[in-house]
Amino acid sequence: MGLTLRQMRYFAALAKERHFGRAAEAAHISQPALSAQILDLEQTLGVRLVERKRNGILLTRDGEEVLQQVSSILEQVERLEGLRRSSSGMLDGLVRIGIIPTVAPYLVPKLVPCLRELSASLGLELKEAVTDRLIIDLQDGKLDAVIAALPVQGDGLETVSLFTDRFFMAIANNAEAVLMSPLTETQVDVDRLLLLEEGHCLREQALSVCGTAGKRSLVNFGATSMTTLLQMVSHDMGMTLIPEMAIPTETARNDIRIVPFADPAPSREIGLIWRRSSGRRDEMKALAEAISGCAPANR
Amino acid sequence: MGLTLRQMRYFAALAKERHFGRAAEAAHISQPALSAQILDLEQTLGVRLVERKRNGILLTRDGEEVLQQVSSILEQVERLEGLRRSSSGMLDGLVRIGIIPTVAPYLVPKLVPCLRELSASLGLELKEAVTDRLIIDLQDGKLDAVIAALPVQGDGLETVSLFTDRFFMAIANNAEAVLMSPLTETQVDVDRLLLLEEGHCLREQALSVCGTAGKRSLVNFGATSMTTLLQMVSHDMGMTLIPEMAIPTETARNDIRIVPFADPAPSREIGLIWRRSSGRRDEMKALAEAISGCAPANR
DNA sequence: TTAGTCCCATAGGAAATTCCGATCGAAAGT
DNA sequence: ACTTTCGATCGGAATTTCCTATGGGACTAA
Known part of the structure; x- marks a missing residue:
């Protein structure tokens, strides 16, 4: 097919160790396995990457060049790999909420400090529009949740009541x-x-x-x-x-x-709406809890 | 193990098509194969990347973020892949030649225009030093060839006579x-x-x-x-x-x-010396031909 | 309600890749 | 010549990836 990370990882190891045996050991594989992958890599690139010498190896000029790129790629991949969200507590990162105009001005001033208290690492992004618009944006993934008057109709939506x-x-x-x-x-x-x-x-x-x-x-x-x-x-x-x-x-x-x-x-019944497929049911329930916990007390 | 290019390629396809079936088709694999790889990717990253909806999918925010990185990586990989040297004619790219001091001043002025005529895409890098130094550099891969008086001794070297x-x-x-x-x-x-x-x-x-x-x-x-x-x-x-x-x-x-x-x-016999392991025997022979073809005519 | 549709996930076995241990072959050193 | 070193090759085992068939959820249309 063409070019795998495996090949690159092994090549990087080889370039570092300058010796097939040692590189294989470093990569926790057998020497033939590494040998084969390097051969493969050379073949797919159509370039001789290493010079096999009696005492270890030497990168060809092409090899040096490829090593540069490979290192960069591996580095980037590593960065990506380190992204694993600890999927910490709920309500992390940015949450985009749409709110209808007859609710927003009265709820938002209470909502913002309230949610910030709930989770410091919570970024809020609010949008005000009429229900239909909000629901479309919700379904398009432009919003994570909507606060509107129930009932609301639309495919794949889930709802919970906030307050009357x-x-x-x-x-x-x-x-x-x-x-x-x-x-x-x-x-x-x-x-x-x-x-x-x-x-x-x-x-x-x-x-x-x-x-x-x-x-x-x-x-x-x-x-x-x-x-x-x-x-x-x-x-x-x-x-x-x-x-x-x-x-x-x-x-x-x-x-x-x-x-x-x-x-x-x-x-009217004000509720929180989200995509069932978002798989954030628990987060949304928690969010709803927080909202209804602060909203009615707006007297 | 962790994170393969295959997963990334499939993910990119999925992000583009926003539909498992179509993405699978675009990637020339079956839908379950793609599905499995995406699932794998999500698992290794520990992050939900896509939201499965009735009509296709939606990238989560994490998914968008990952897509950015993945695109960048794939782009870089593609660039690397496109590197396949057409292994065109001989004598391409940069050639580093070491020449002993009792030859260099008299040969170089003839050599440079002569080789440039031979191949326009040839970059020359010359170094002048005594034989021992040159041979060490040659064996270390810092030089591609050496012009010195024969015989020369050193491991893994190959030689051809240029002129007497x-x-x-x-x-x-x-x-x-x-x-x-x-x-x-x-x-x-x-x-x-x-x-x-x-x-x-x-x-x-x-x-x-x-x-x-x-x-x-x-x-x-x-x-x-x-x-x-x-x-x-x-x-x-x-x-x-x-x-x-x-x-x-x-x-x-x-x-x-x-x-x-x-x-x-x-x-004295002046010869061209290179590493046997360089696998550039033919190039070296051609280079030698070119050199001896212009060098003796220095009268 | 019920049958039908769309779409992704799962299951089970086939195909391809990757790996290992053993061995080969070339190049030097003794 | 004999040994050592080191990468390549070989044959079969282990793993990964893939495909076909099927399952199951969520809507739609009778």
């Missing part, structure tokens, strides 16, 4: 409309419901919660983020569904009123 | 001593015989020619070169043996008289 995030309604403090608390879906003025743009799962969830499955001709500004949405709310342009985890951040100003829903309060 | 170089006597034009021409050895005033320093074969040859095998208490200035020697001659400090090939160069000035010996004229 209840929904509330947000309305301007000085709103004309008055909402009873607790709220029932019938009270929602669908025409005044503000939504995120297409693609955000929260948009669909809001529509679902407010029982507007049918009538789809509603005012639809298509905001880009929760923050934008709530800015619109505070200007009394309407009302919007807000996840519990977003409340502390988004309602720091006091011009928004949060109205709870009547039991059973609607909610 | 007759001896003459050189004496000052206005010398007090008068020499009959042709000369017989009895006419030589041994006390006035000038010699090169120890180590030069010409010194011994001169002593031998002049029949001074026994009496060794002669004026012995120990000159470093023929040129020095002849300068001494021209100042009538004595006479010296001069090889025919040195005459044109050394007697350009007209203050030296060259006196031939009576038949049979004494001479």
Whole structure:
């Protein structure tokens, strides 16, 4: 076939010992075995590498040249060989996590210090995008895990729940409309419901919660983020569904009123998703544990 | 044992095709064979390299890293493999030749253009030293061939004659001593015989020619070169043996008289010497041919 | 659900490579 | 000539690699 590491290793030994017998001993093989491999190497290279002399050998000029290259190769191989990951504890190296936009701003600030505490040798790389995009990237191997609202569909994915995030309604403090608390879906003025743009799962969830499955001709500004949405709310342009985890951040100003829903309060389930084939099930479970251990405490 | 090129080649194929079946095909082996080698590689490295998915595979981050190294190694190996000397015509590459001091100055000027004409792709590296030194270097592989006066002794050497170089006597034009021409050895005033320093074969040859095998208490200035020697001659400090090939160069000035010996004229045999084990017998024969073809024409 | 498909892993035996011990042959030294 | 040294060669054993056939998981399509 052509050129094996075995041949190179033996050749290197021979070049070092300058003697077939001793080189064979150093390589822990018999002299004929080494002899044959060297012969083979010479043949495949089409070059005489060593000069057989009475007292040992001498490298030909070609041999010297080849030795250079072989040494370099062996060195590199050795470096590669020394790579054996001790497959130490879980959560090592770089982990790339994708997070949906209606979770990221509220979770990330808690998540980062929390995970860094879990493992100092953990590199985080975060990406924010809508669920579909994240799932594609996950399946393409561009991400290691995704944090999104369940359920999520896609081939070869595995999922674990992180926490439940209840929904509330947000309305301007000085709103004309008055909402009873607790709220029932019938009270929602669908025409005044503000939504995120297409693609955000929260948009669909809001529509679902407010029982507007049918009538789809509603005012639809298509905001880009929760923050934008709530800015619109505070200007009394309407009302919007807000996840519990977003409340502390988004309602720091006091011009928004949060109205709870009547039991059973609607909610979304935030989960961690990864490729089943990644074989990192245990790591992911540990990661999920860490996340849910710090996330709900964001009050 | 650990890490073979085979594994790396298969891994590279797999990384390229991202599919075991296709990679196996590309590598001209069966899918299980490839599978096994990849498994082996993963085991020896102690790292999961690929993620097996329903539709093909995905490299893990470790896999990407390993691929980098593997590619580099394979590239280097390929470069090495492409080294196969076409073992083209003889006399290629660099040839290191050692020449004794009483030949070099007169032969080299002819030799260099002559050999360059023989083969354009021939690199010459010349070294001048006394025979013993040259032979040691030859045996150590520091030289490829030696041009010296025969016979030469040393293990594992092979020899071919280049040409015969007759001896003459050189004496000052206005010398007090008068020499009959042709000369017989009895006419030589041994006390006035000038010699090169120890180590030069010409010194011994001169002593031998002049029949001074026994009496060794002669004026012995120990000159470093023929040129020095002849300068001494021209100042009538004595006479010296001069090889025919040195005459044109050394007697350009007209203050030296060259006196031939009576038949049979004494001479030295200049030959080419190389290691039998070099396996370059044919090249050496060709080289010798080239040298003797240009050398005697130095008149 | 059930059958079908895709894809990689495993199993078992065949083929190729590599290895060893014994021996040969060339080159020097005694 | 006799011995020593050292690499090459030989024949068969041990190991590695390979192939075909099959298994088994994960989706898909009835």
